[in-house]
Amino acid sequence: MSGYPFSAVVGHDDLRLSLLLNSVHPGIGGVLVRGEKGTAKSTIVRALAALLPEASVVAGCRFSCDPERPDPHCPDGPHTDFDDDTRPARLVELPVGATEDRLIGSLDLERALTEGVRAYQPGLLAAAHRGVLYVDEVNLLHDHLVDLLLDAAAMGRAHVEREGVSVSHAASFLLVGTMNPEEGELRPQLLDRFGLTVEVRASRDVPTRTEVIRRRLAFEADPAGFAERWSDADAELATRIVAARKALPEVSLPDSELRRIAAVCAAFDVDGMRADLVLARTAVAHAAWRGAERVEESDVEVAARLALPHRRRRDPFDEPGIEQDQLDQAMKDAAEEADREPDPDPGPDGPGGGAPEPGDGPTGPAQGPQNAEAPPTPSGGQAPATPDPAFRARQLEIAGVGEGAPGRRSRSRAGSGRALRASTSQGSGIHLVGTLTAAAPYQRDRGRTGAGLIVRAGDVRKAVREGRESNLVLFLVDASGSMAARKRMSAVTGAVVSLLRDAYQRRDKVGLVTFRGSSAELALPPTSSVEAAVARLRDLRTGGRTPLADGLLRARKTLAVERLRDPRRRALLVVVTDGRATVAVSRDAVGDAMRAAAMIAAEGTASVVVDCESGPVRLGLAGKLTAALGGTGLRLEELSADSVAGVVRAARAA
Structure with a gap:
């Protein structure tokens, strides 16, 4: 086909x-x-x-060596006397x-x-x-x-x-x-x-979508005929x-355009020098593609539009992409740099004096969230607190060894990856070296006379592989009035964003349950899109009473559903609260919360309680909640990996 x-x-x-x-x-x-x-x-x-x-290759070489420049270290080499061949x-x-x-x-x-x-x-x-x-x-x-x-x-x-x-x-x-x-x-x-x-x-354009459908149906009805109708256009592109x-080696890249490239990259504050090199190569390729002999401003603009969107993200949770007005402003500012005569004695920042001052050009708007308008405050809650700066969070790990999806959080018995050792009973797949080693000493006794090993069932060894798995990290965040002091909520939000960033780096699924007022809500169903969790958290409204028991029960229900969907993925419940409870099912709000916590503990869910209580008078309720959950307790300031070393392992094992 x-x-x-x-x-x-x-x-x-x-x-x-x-x-x-x-x-x-x-x-x-x-x-x-x-x-x-x-x-x-x-x-x-x-x-x-x-x-x-088509590629010209050394005939018979499994590694596609170029006949004009054969690899001297090719495993199929050395290539000294060979025939040329071509392949698609x-x-x-x-x-x-x-x-x-x-x-x-x-x-x-x-x-x-x-x-x-x-x-x-x-x-x-x-x-x-x-x-x-x-x-x-x-x-x-x-x-x-x-x-x-x-x-x-x-x-x-x-x-x-x-x-x-x-x-x-x-x-x-x-x-x-x-x-x-x-x-x-x-x-x-x-x-x-x-x-x-x-x-x-x-596309949201109706004529465009109509043409997509028309061409796809025509292709499915007659693939060969459809391809033939477009063969001339494809041949022209080839x-x-x-x-x-x-033409590529003959395209020149003037110094003025080099300065323009450097100025654009500096304006967007990209890390390292790879972006500058990619922009230069892309601009040269674009000039060659349009048949020009030298790179011009239009080539640099196209290169910047394609090479910078994923490099201007200062944080994993920044929105990718570049707005056209930001790019236009950067190109306008870079034009001054391109027209400037090069410094005959460049300083440590190179010709042109380095990057623009903070706030110049697109650097301000490219930073994103701090320039956005504050969202309106709905009735029934305070406006979201601005999160404190994120930090490198210490590792939270589930005790024991699981069998979940590959990741970077907890230990697991992996079905793929590097084999640690050979075993006769445990593991998955055949450990080749272990099997051959087990069979080798008995070849004479088994009557081997020629090439090839005689392998028996008892020689077979399995590969024991141990790696790291990703987990479901469910955040249960107290957004009630007891937590809503502006300064404290900013610290809490910053800490949870830091934990979410850690979950992103460790390839976890995350979910977010919040509780305030009279009930709890699943603000974000478990997902692999950690950015969505950050967006919901930054929109979090605070205030009202503290339905801690309802929050725990909602978290328990969410975990039960996910356990049915993916029974091999272990869960870690991270509760962020000061432990106070003011909404009760019975007359005992704290007792209701402890009973809900005990139900979660009985199901074997690993948990970490982040105690956010502050002030001279502390009730220690978060500690009691930690004991009821059978988990690990941390104070808010202990979440930073820079201030406290080590790994926090939840009490429950798989």
Whole structure:
């Protein structure tokens, strides 16, 4: 079946341009495509492979060595006397659930068993060399695979040291990832490795949506005929890619445009120098794409629009993207820098005097929340308190060993990842080296005379893998009048934002239950989108009475539902309160709260109580709540990892 033609895609101009520019200049660093489901993200990426020129390779080389520059360390080398060959450009897909062996390669089991030799079987990184590595739902990729991708992307090589095999091979590829932000954000380290990023949304224009439907139905009715109708347009793009590649070395980048690039990056206060380099490469590629001999201001503006949105985020919970008026202002300010004569004796900040003063250009509005208008105050509650600055939160961990989804919080028995040891009873999958080692001493007794090992059932060893899992972290936040002193609520909100940031970094699901007035509410059902939790928290209204028991019961109900949906994911309940209760089901508000806490404890839920009580007179009710929950108690000031060292483990084990 023919694939959907690249030229037939309706709209998504920035996405198509980003992919084409990376095809012209692979050094840009790839594309991250963010967008809602059903917006043809995967369709466009898969269609790109048909436009890429064929690759010239060393015949028979499994690692796609370039005949003009063969890798001297290629495992299939040395390549001294060889034939050339050509093959179509490859688009290699990395599944989210792939194993480490599948990505970087492993021991060749067939040769190990039949010939008794250690041989390397290449993985997806080798297959993607000089091609495209595509990761759909890249934000859901397991952390151990992300680490391997980061190493390969940084060095352009893959290093394999495992199972008695030591191999290094070239792994230079165009990395393209797609993701739905509703399912969670990407790790900052991997996010920064993508050269360009594009937000994709379905058009709200009726004629555009009509044309999308018309073309898709025509493709499904006759894929080959539809592809044929668009073949000339695709061929024209393919020819233009080849021409732009050839012209790329001849495109000049004037000093004035270099200063413009540096000024724009400084204005948006991006970290490091990678953004400047990506902007420069993208601007040169754009100039080559339009057939120009030198980079101009319009090339820099296009590059900034595509390369800066994911780099201007100062915090994981800042909204991604750049408003057009911010970019216009940055380009206007940068024009002065571009027109300035270079300093013959540049200071430590380089030509042009460095970044603008704080507040100049787009730096102010790019910071986001502090410039927004305060939301109106609804009846029945005080306006949200401005959170105190976030800090690095100490690690909260569930005791015991679980079997949940891969993450970075608690210990787990992992079904994938690095094998710690071989076992005859525990573990999952075959431990190859352990199995072969167990069988090797008995080959003579078993009558082996030729190549290949004789393996019996008793020789089989399983791989015991232990990693880290993500958890469900359910926040139960007291928003009542007893907590609503402005200064204290700001500190509480800042602390919870810090814990949410920690949950984001550890790949947890999070939920938010608040209680105030006469009842509790599930402000945010458990989700992988931690940003949504931060947004709800920043809109939190305070004041009124304290229905602590109702909050605990709502949290218990939420945990029970999630336990049915995902029984393997362990939960951690984080209660943020001063322990006071003023709303009772019976006549004893505190007693109701303790009984609700005991019910949660009886179900084995791990918990941490953050005591927010302050002032000279303290009732110690949060401590009693901690005992009833059977969890761990912390004071608000003890949440910072900088002030208190160590890991807080909840009392309950799996």
